[in-house]
Amino acid sequence: MRLSRKAAGLVATAAIFTAVVPAGDAVASPRSTCYGGRVCLYAAFDFNRGHADLWRDFIEDDPDFADNNWLNWDFSNSWHSMDNETSSIRNRIGCSATLWQHPGYTGAHSTFTHDSNDGFLVNNAITNNRASALDIWCR
Template identity: 70%
Template sequence: MRLSTRVAGAIAAAALFTLVAPVPTATASPRSTCYGGRVCLYAGFDYNRGQTDHWRDFVQDDTDLSDDNWLAWDYSNSWHSMNNETSSVRNRIGCPITLWQHAYFTGAHSTFLHDSNDGFLANNAVGNNRTSSIDIWCR
C-alpha cells in the first residue's frame, strides 16, 4: 500500500509540474526580440531574417570581438567568431552605442541612438561585416 501512495504522489507532482512549467519551443528565436537594457548584434541583414540565426547581446563595452562567438538560435555557442561579421544592430540599452571597424575603438565607426535599429549596416560608415569592437556610452 505504501508503494502505491508514493507512486500516486509522484504522478500527481509530475502532472502539476507539466501544467505550470513553461515549455520551451524550437521556434522561439531571439532574432525577433532584443530585450530592454541590451544591444543586439546579428550576423545577417534584417536581424537574420531568412538567414543563419547567429546573434549576440551586450550590456557593456567589448574592445575586441575576435574573442567572442555568435550564439545560435537556441542560445548555444555557434563556435563562429563575431569579428568582422556584423550585418545588423538593435540598440535597447538606454544610451548611444558606437560600432567600430577595428579593435579598441579605432577606425571607421557608426553611432546608434537608444531605441534605434539598423537592419543593413552596409549603408553606414562602419559597413557590413567590419565591426570589431562595440562602445556603449552608458556611464
C-alpha cells in the same frame, strides 16, 4: 479526498510563489527581438530574418570581438567568431552604442542612439561585416 486537497494546496502554493517572485532579467532573442537593457548584434541582414540565426547581445563595452563567438538560435555556442561579421543591430540599452571597425575603438565607426535599429549596416560608415568592437556610452 485527502489527495485532492493536498494537490489543491500545492497548486495554490505554486501560484502564490509565482506571483511573489519577480521575473529575471530578460535576454535577447535570436529571432530579431532585442529586449530592453541590451545591444543586440546579428550576423545577417534584417536581424537574421530568413537567414541563419547567429546573434549576440551585450550589456557593456567590448573592445575586441575576436574573442567572442555568435550564439545559435537555441542559445548554444556557434563556435563562429563575431569579428568582422555583424550585419545588423538593435539598440535597447538606454544609451548610445558605437560599432568600431578595429579592436580598441579605432577606425571607421557608426553610432546608434537608444531604441534605434539598423537591419542593413552597408549604409553606415561601419558598413557590413567590419565591426570589431562595441562602445556603449551614457551621458
